[in-house]
Amino acid sequence: MSRTLALVSAIAVFGALAVAPAQAAGHTLVVNAAAAFRPVTHAAAGGLYALAENSRPADSTLLPLKLNTLTQPPPGVGQKPNGQPPGGDALLVAPQADRVGAAQVIRMPDIYPDFPYKWVSWDDWLSKVDTMVSRRLAATSVSNVAAWEIWNEPDGTWNTAAAGDFNTGWTRTVQRIRTRDTVTPVAGPGYSSWNTDRMRTFLTNARNTNTVPDVVVWHELGHSSASIAADVSAYRALESSLGIGARPIFINEYAWTDEVDVPGRVANYVSKLERAGVAGADRAFWYEYGTVNGLVVNNTQPTGTWWLYKWYGDMAGSMVTTTPPAQTGLDGFASYDSTRKRVDVVFGDESGTNSVRVTGLSGTVRVTLESTPSSGRFTAVTAPTTISTSTYTVSNGQITVPVANMSATSAYHLVVEPTSGTYQQRFEAENASVFRAQRLSSGSASNGGYVGRIDNSGDPRSDSYVDFVVNVPSARAYTMTIGYANGTGATSTQGLAYNGGAWSTVSYPPTAGWGSFGTVSTSVSLHAGYNVIRLAKGAPFFAGGTGYAELDYLQLN
Template sequence: MSRPRLTPGRAIGLTAAVLAAGLGGLVPPAPAEAAGTTLTVNVAQPFRPVTHVATGGLYGLAENSRPADSTLLPLKVNSLTQPAPGVGQRPNGQPPGGDALLVAPQANRVGAGEYIRMPDIYPNFPYKWVSWNDWLAKVDTMVRARLNATSVTNIVGWELWNEPDWTWNTASAGSFNDGWVRTFRAVRALDTATPIVGPSTSYYNRSWMSSFLSNAKATGTLPEIICWHELGSPNNIAGNIADYRSLEASLGISPRRISINEYAATSEVDVPGRVASYVAKLERGGVETAHRAFWYEYGTMNGLVVNGNQPTGTWWLYKWYGDMAGRMVTTTPANQTALDGFAAYDSTRKIVNVVFGNESGTNTVRVTGLGALGSSVRVTLQSTPSNGRFTAVTAPTTISTSTATVSNGEISVSVPNMSATSAYNLVIQPASGVPTYQQRYEAENASVFRAQRLTASSASEGGYVGRIDNNTTAHRTDSYVDFVVNVPAARSYTMTVGYANGTGATATQGLAYNGGGWSTISYPPTSGWGQFGATVATTVNLQAGYNVIRLAKGSPGFAGGTGYAELDYIQLT
């Protein structure tokens, strides 16, 4: 079946119901539900560490550092999908750009991983198939280019094809399932380390996915990361993820990591209220990464930035998201189609952040589980408008700042005159004794490369990063953790590291910040793995504002990590 397209070079996946309705994917941003609903936030019910899973973009970066690092660092960009080395793709009629290897240094500077979209070696969309000899030769060239880029460490996946449910030429290339196997084996013959991503269908389709998974399992070509797109409505996300998990289990396949590496239709992607609903559902669904769909120009992080470094209204939603630390906590909307949001609680600072939208009129945010914040809290409420991708918004609007009494561990905040297209930010802190800047940064909140987020009761915020095990010369398996930190002044800071080291001998890692030189940090042995309380301290010289601090077992310029150490947090004082 042919797929409707909203702009040249990009397709939108739609559910059968939307297609039948003839909407072509243009979902009105304002929900049909009446106003006057309540979003409930349970601070006492965390469900995952903050990792900013939905702060990602398809073709988010362009060459020559576009957009500027200064616009990306506050967002805590999780990951990106970028075109293949030697990109030929001309999305929306633009010249080829965004080559994954050429933009990798900037992605690295802001702590983001990259998936490489391989079929973007072709200039047209939908892709025009040439021959198997041509495709396999291109696969070989792309993979070798990546292998030769020994200074690049942040490639985290090969995306073998894009939207094969309508862009794969079955008549010329044979079945996609067979084509997947051939391509998978061609990549793995050269690169045995980098995860493979797929099938990247234009929307979730159970029968299509079942056929794909069954064949991939039988041929030993299951992707490490399962991917599809959510471009029709955020209301489908929870059901699609639940259905996929059920299908996976029924086929005897171990749980895969999930990426939704395109989300939000053209009518939604610049509407902060609607984006809040997407992010809420992606977080609750447990996806690992999610990327804003590409409908516009290279170098704007998909419409978040205008004129190179000026934020749009939607940028502020992601800035509020980037401000979150600690653990994501449960949000419960009255229904899936109206008021929704996502929230985090950082117990080290005793701060609650709630971002919400997708509803008009006067509504309520009910926040429970606030006992640790004391009997009185300071409540700040802000908004950001839906002004489109060409209008700069220099700052969000502060609606109110007030003090509220906590009763039975909860407060209710009435939000008057909401616009369904705007997003809102609610910040709740103790009425006094609030730190002037964030000092503690959890390892599990940081950017983690070739290591694993784990849990332990003795760890700060209940989480840590372990299995930081690898240092190689190929830089495809190096293990490191990047902390994006924000400090008030340029000066020396004491950096305390919470860690565990169960080897019985001193372990070492490399320490570098802002791309500077390496030093070595040593971790004496502790009582055991996953048992925290030990710390070491060193001095770091940071610039005012955002800095990226890397602790590495292996990284370009550093292969000297010895032994093994697990990271709980860093603290800057």
């Protein structure tokens, strides 16, 4: 939870490049553009107490980040983080989260004003639980609540002397929630760090009492990202040994006080969180809420670290394998968009002259390199610094790009694309914000992935829809082609709305079967820049679709 930091660093600069050397001095990050391991979901683009009431920060600062999942205080929040007034009530910020395509997890113990939390009594806690759940159930226009987080850091904040054993308390609280809400997932245990024995005891009790969390949560605040892979692996082994089905992992606090505003360190965390396959991860809260934890200053201005997350938000297609030279120091994460044949690499956490080797390429490519400094959380950075733009001839399927005079606190962005590269026009469904549906894979789908099981309507806790955050160059009407599959044998329908506007209906004639894709087209009037397009089986203010359809992509022409 809270403390202080601000670092400023120099920006690395070097001249234009010709044909790349086979190897540069220092360390090398290897990117295999041909080795996709999962769809781009911007899993680590989230924050604890990221939003505050009255649209703080501005939507314009959030849309480019393609936020995944946030953790916000409960309705009636009492928590006063760092002495600030209570704020960030999940139900009050829900409209803004909805406008930018973000899901929310509600942290229930933040109903208390103090941290560590001051336990009163079981009667008091269960009464608070009843009130929080009732308020959420009454908010029928809110559909982006992904889970109830039962407690936060019980290894340090649960008052065993007054409240009894935490595991028993977990069971009692989940059972109380289920008397009113049998639909919304529960998340936990929310430990401050990974501990195998502690997690085994928790999961054994949860299994035996039928209260296993739907989403498994712990924090990575050990002042190092090096253990993330081992921690996730240990959890998966433990889960399997106890006969518990695979749960999504949500690391809803990562990066310590002197790391969270340092782009180079953040690049290292995101790299390891992506490789570990977590479903979501949130920047830890240390200072001011309503700033995405230091990404935005003065409500509308980006800091240096914001640009790293903007580069992350620009990623599309599939995440591809990156291999760092070690578990500390230089690391990065990368994507490959098969439609544009574009590779994006974000990297850092190393000083001196190093290099990035990108394999799985062909032909001649344009290579752009830029950087963003560690500006702290109070200094705006209006744009990243372009270091070089060059043309490379690919040799033996690869190029090696040297990066001179790196600063360990800065982050760097490498874009490799055809010399005729263009703006994004195809938006894959599996890259979008997916609510109560499933990302699936198929060789017949665009980019190998699609979204299915878009099945639910009639309840804001379970409504199924997909939000596409799209960026277009000009305000005008666009022909929107939807790739879809419909194996029902009859025409199905979904609702279409964009930028919070009125609903219309899209009809999907039958295709040859599930996973066999066709297209339909409609017209949408979009404004220049970022827009959010929703396709829904069910959603607030929409009566509900008919039949079933799977979504492959949107194409805007």
